[in-house]
Amino acid sequence: QEAKPLDQFTRATQALTHIFLKTEVKPVVGIILGSGLGNFASQVENADVIPYDEIPGWPLSTVEGHSGKLVLGTIAGVPVAVMQGRVHAYEGYEMNEVVFPMRVLGMLGCKKLIVTNAAGGINTSYGEGALVNITDHINNTGRNAAIGPNDKRFAVQSGFGQRFFDMSNAYSPRLNALAKAEAARQGIALHEGVYMAVLGPSYETPAEIRAFRTLGADLVGMSTVHEVIIARHMGIEVLGFSLVTNMAAGVMPEANINHEEVMQIGKRLEPQFASLVKALVPQVAAA
Numbered sequence: 001q002e003a004k005p006l007d008q009f010t011r012a013t014q015a016l017t018h019i020f021l022k023t024e025v026k027p028v029v030g031i032i033l034g035s036g037l038g039n040f041a042s043q044v045e046n047a048d049v050i051p052y053d054e055i056p057g058w059p060l061s062t063v064e065g066h067s068g069k070l071v072l073g074t075i076a077g078v079p080v081a082v083m084q085g086r087v088h089a090y091e092g093y094e095m096n097e098v099v100f101p102m103r104v105l106g107m108l109g110c111k112k113l114i115v116t117n118a119a120g121g122i123n124t125s126y127g128e129g130a131l132v133n134i135t136d137h138i139n140n141t142g143r144n145a146a147i148g149p150n151d152k153r154f155a156v157q158s159g160f161g162q163r164f165f166d167m168s169n170a171y172s173p174r175l176n177a178l179a180k181a182e183a184a185r186q187g188i189a190l191h192e193g194v195y196m197a198v199l200g201p202s203y204e205t206p207a208e209i210r211a212f213r214t215l216g217a218d219l220v221g222m223s224t225v226h227e228v229i230i231a232r233h234m235g236i237e238v239l240g241f242s243l244v245t246n247m248a249a250g251v252m253p254e255a256n257i258n259h260e261e262v263m264q265i266g267k268r269l270e271p272q273f274a275s276l277v278k279a280l281v282p283q284v285a286a287a
């Protein structure tokens with residue numbers, strides 16, 4: 001007789017058990033680092049580093065520049081779980097695999113999420129290297145991460161874990177206000193924008209970018225929306241940032257887009273990004 005496949009919640013508890021055996025940190029803020037922003041993990045003090053390939057059920061990235069480690073420790077005294085690297089749907093992963101780490105972050109005790117990505121700039125008021133606070137998203141991937149049987153056990157606070165759930169304030173206005181104030185305090189130019197997610201892996205065509213602009217998108221990328229949907233399903237409050245690594249296709253005539261450039265811009269903007277996020281961690285935790 002064949003064993004019944006384990007449900008997502010049970011698989012996530014297996015990952016949780018492994019993590020609990022490797023660290024005593026009980027994170028309250030989860031941080032997901034996008035392409036080129038992985039160095040931020042070095043900000044974590046007293047770090048316990050768990051390679052993704054040790055964690056049962058954790059999906060492994062196939063893309064260069066997405067090294068895979070879960071780093072647990074403290075930032076400004078706040079216990080955090082930092083994901084250095086994530087998988088994308090374009091790698092061929094199913095939705096439940098893409099958001100498995102997000103489920104585990106919630107179960108570890110993270111009530112807040114800081115999610116970051118490298119994105120193409122659609123809004124012409126941005127330039128390469130612009131730092132953008134995400135105010136909302138448009139999920140144009142054709143998939144929703146919450147598909148499949150609904151499991152209420154994933155809720156991290158009462159009233160959440162519902163089959164149908166609100167996305168009106170998916171990107172927390174009060175956390176965005178903290179980010180805006182902190183950026184001003186540090187003299188960092190922080191833009192705002194709506195993030196459009198596509199499946200990828202091809203970058204967009206100029207016609208697609210014109211269409212997306214008409215639809216209200218300021219940024220385009222291939223991640224984040226699935227994690228945010230699952231965070232909201234669980235009742236986790238979200239703060240999101242995009243780093244504009246390149247202007248999207250057709251925005252700068254003559255230019256074309258390559259992954260190396262995306263990674264380089266990430267490295268260049270890292271110090272600003274790190275200083276902003278580091279200062280925000282205790283504020284977000286206390287909010």
Ligand code: CYT
Nearest residue numbers: 118119120220221248
């Ligand atoms: N750039 C990026 N599209 C872009 O132009 N990083 C993702 C998607």
